[in-house]
Amino acid sequence: MARVLSCIQPTGQVHLGNYLGALRNWVSGQHAGDVFHGIVDLHALTVTETPGTLGANTLDLAAMLFAVGLDPEVATVFVQSHVPQHTQLGWIMECTVSFGELSRMTQFKDKSAKKEADFVSAGLFTYPALQAADILLYDAQEVPVGDDQRQHIEITRDIAIRFNHRFGDTFVIPKAVTPAAGARVMDLQHPTNKMSKSTETDAGIIYLTDSPAEIEKKFKRAVTDSDNTVAYDRENKPGVSNLLDILSVATGTPVAALVEQYSQYGKLKTDTGSAVAEMLTPIRARYEELKNDPGELSRLLRIGADRAQVVAASTLERAYRAIGLAPR
Ligand code: ATP
Numbered sequence: 262m263a264r265v266l267s268c269i270q271p272t273g274q275v276h277l278g279n280y281l282g283a284l285r286n287w288v289s290g291q292h293a294g295d296v297f298h299g300i301v302d303l304h305a306l307t308v309t310e311t312p313g314t315l316g317a318n319t320l321d322l323a324a325m326l327f328a329v330g331l332d333p334e335v336a337t338v339f340v341q342s343h344v345p346q347h348t349q350l351g352w353i354m355e356c357t358v359s360f361g362e363l364s365r366m367t368q369f370k371d372k373s374a375k376k377e378a379d380f381v382s383a384g385l386f387t388y389p390a391l392q393a394a395d396i397l398l399y400d401a402q403e404v405p406v407g408d409d410q411r412q413h414i415e416i417t418r419d420i421a422i423r424f425n426h427r428f429g430d431t432f433v434i435p436k437a438v439t440p441a442a443g444a445r446v447m448d449l450q451h452p453t454n455k456m457s458k459s460t461e462t463d464a465g466i467i468y469l470t471d472s473p474a475e476i477e478k479k480f481k482r483a484v485t486d487s488d489n490t491v492a493y494d495r496e497n498k499p500g501v502s503n504l505l506d507i508l509s510v511a512t513g514t515p516v517a518a519l520v521e522q523y524s525q526y527g528k529l530k531t532d533t534g535s536a537v538a539e540m541l542t543p544i545r546a547r548y549e550e551l552k553n554d555p556g557e558l559s560r561l562l563r564i565g566a567d568r569a570q571v572v573a574a575s576t577l578e579r580a581y582r583a584i585g586l587a588p589r
């Protein structure tokens with residue numbers, strides 16, 4: 262079984278795009294590999310400053326990961342800051358990567374340019390070194406990431422190869438894999454843009470925590486077009502096609518069959534709203550349950566942290582020994 266690691270930052274609320282495009286695949290993939298899922302709160306610290314926010318977002322996201330169906334007995338779900346080896350190995354990674362290499366990272370260039378005159382932390386610059394530690398600590402063979410993260414996996418490989426060359430074979434060289442393609446969900450108000458938590462208004466975004474009434478209302482107001490024929494055409498009919506795609510995954514009915522079934526936009530909208538509300542109801546119920554039982558949520562996170570730490574501690578020890586740090 263391949264060792265697989267994927268990480269997610271606790272920034273913002275989980276929406277239908279995250280669920281259908283990514284989290285559902287995490288759940289269905291948990292039995293196919295030895296999977297580790299990290300909630301990387303320390304990475305989010307590069308952009309979050311308000312006291313308490315990061316912890317609250319971390320617990321919300323953790324509750325959501327269990328609510329969508331990650332099984333703590335099968336997948337190792339942990340919080341990065343609960344496993345101190347991440348920052349410990351992070352320093353060693355910083356000493357193994359060069360200033361020049363970090364300067365070439367497009368994510369750093371983009372994010373620091375966006376912040377302009379704002380505070381640009383050194384952490385934003387050394388971010389890929391901590392990410393390399395996340396990956397190498399678990400001897401991960403596969404790291405499913407989108408295109409935007411490929412450069413960070415490349416630099417992780419370079420760091421691992423350099424370390425192994427300097428100090429002897431220590432780290433498994435990971436590779437980026439393209440995650441199983443999930444549905445691409447578009448914003449209900451701006452169906453040519455993807456549903457995204459960084460959109461300014463949330464009228465077109467379905468959060469997994471929205472009530473059935475809110476979900477139905479958002480679908481009723483979904484933007485379509487004026488020619489009133491139900492047909493699947495992503496380019497010319499993005500709104501209607503988005504609804505068909507969503508209804509198809511929510512009900513398991515192929516798009517072609519739905520096109521036959523519907524002749525009016527109104528009915529398509531209300532049915533899609535009800536199907537999504539129904540699909541999300543058990544998820545929201547489990548989420549509420551965990552949010553109301555912080556003891557249980559921390560118990561689940563401790564299971565993950567304990568399991569992660571066993572692996573992480575042994576890898577860190579291996580790295581210390583390879584370097585030849587003085588034994589204590
Ligand atoms: P941002 O708006 O800040 O880019 P986001 O809402 O797009 O955030 P990410 O945290 O970047 O979400 O992505 C988490 C996961 O969800 C990724 O695997 C990403 O591919 C997937 N994802 C995000 N939005 C969508 C979407 N609209 N449709 C399908 N998958 C999505």
Ligand code: LTN
Nearest residue numbers: 267268269301304392395396404
């Ligand atoms: N940089 C990633 C999040 C991330 C990650 C990782 C992904 C941090 N550590 C390790 C895969 C493996 C992002 O911004 N999505």
